């Protein structure tokens with residue numbers, strides 16, 4: 044027979060996750076999960092409990108965890124799973140109130156999951172990670188497996204979070220304002236909120252904007268259901284509605300249609316966003332407006348080439364403008380081309396004072412080829 048408090052005490056230093064499920068009489072919650080978090084540089088554990096479709100969070104010290112094990116957890120849940128960096132152990136409640144440790148133990152993957160097809164690629168937020176909002180969004184099954192048809196989307200958002208983690212892993216958790224323009228069903232928004240607020244312990248205010256009222260309402264419901272107080276969604280046309288004047292730390296876009304990306308970047312530079320991670324979507328503006336008249340003519344001859352050249356020109360102009368606005372910018376491959384043709388990310392961090400160099404060259408090019416580019420027109424309205 045195993046004593047749950049002793050087992051948990053031994054596991055805490057290397058804990059990845061503990062899940063308490065199948066409540067019995069006396070359990071206050073339908074399910075509870077414990078995972079390590081770092082809050083203001085302090086290693087703690089977050090206890091996430093579910094009741095009436097709501098999530099409740101508490102941040103605990105090691106001692107608090109053992110107290111909670113004694114007073115709230117042990118003997119109240121039929122099944123307990125404890126995962127550490129060394130392996131996973133299952134415990135089943137016995138009639139006498141003690142636990143039987145299941146013989147099976149496997150070595151889990153980093154991030155907590157142990158699924159088959161993650162073996163080829165280990166994600167920061169692995170399959171099996173207890174992100175319940177992803178179940179509501181249809182990305183995970185209730186057993187926390189990736190829904191097959193959502194695998195490409197999952198790969199994209201995970202890659203996005205990995206790139207965000209590269210930038211923020213050394214940032215001390217504190218207040219953080221994030222905006223997502225064209226958030227749509229908000230897979231990315233939820234997973235980013237989870238990463239910052241739950242996994243890292245930032246005090247996050249995050250707003251997702253989208254045109255579609257029904258989608259925005261649904262996302263708001265899911266955020267409420269999991270007690271994600273810092274996350275809200277608003278209906279807005281980012282190309283014309285007035286958005287709040289806010290200082291923001293991070294602006295993200297993932298496939299925000301056509302010029303919505305330009306409006307997002309314009310908002311970011313006008314509000315001095317410290318960091319921008321933007322994966323543009325389809326881009327029709329230059330393709331529609333570009334005309335012949337110079338050295339590029341040969342590239343405009345075939346529709347498919349003109350389309351691609353226009354898209355590359357668009358993102359190069361966007362990057363150049365951000366540089367002029369004081370950002371250090373790089374353009375990187377976001378996911379492999381075979382997973383999405385819209386696979387370029389503009390990554391920018393505010394580093395220096397604005398200057399006016401690329402804008403002039405972009406303006407010259409636009410005049411010579413007769414094209415329009417929305418971000419250029421937004422930051423340089425009369426070509427002045």
Ligand SMILES: C[S@@+](CC[C@H](N)C(=O)[O-])C[C@H]1O[C@@H](n2cnc3c(N)ncnc32)[C@H](O)[C@@H]1O
Pocket residue numbers: 224225226227228229230231252253254255279280281282296297298299300303324
């Ligand atoms: C291809 S979806 C991407 C959604 C989400 N970011 C994702 O990657 O799953 C593009 C979203 O941008 C939204 N959108 C397009 N133009 C917009 C605008 N002007 N203002 C706000 N949202 C816009 C659309 O409604 C749609 O939900």
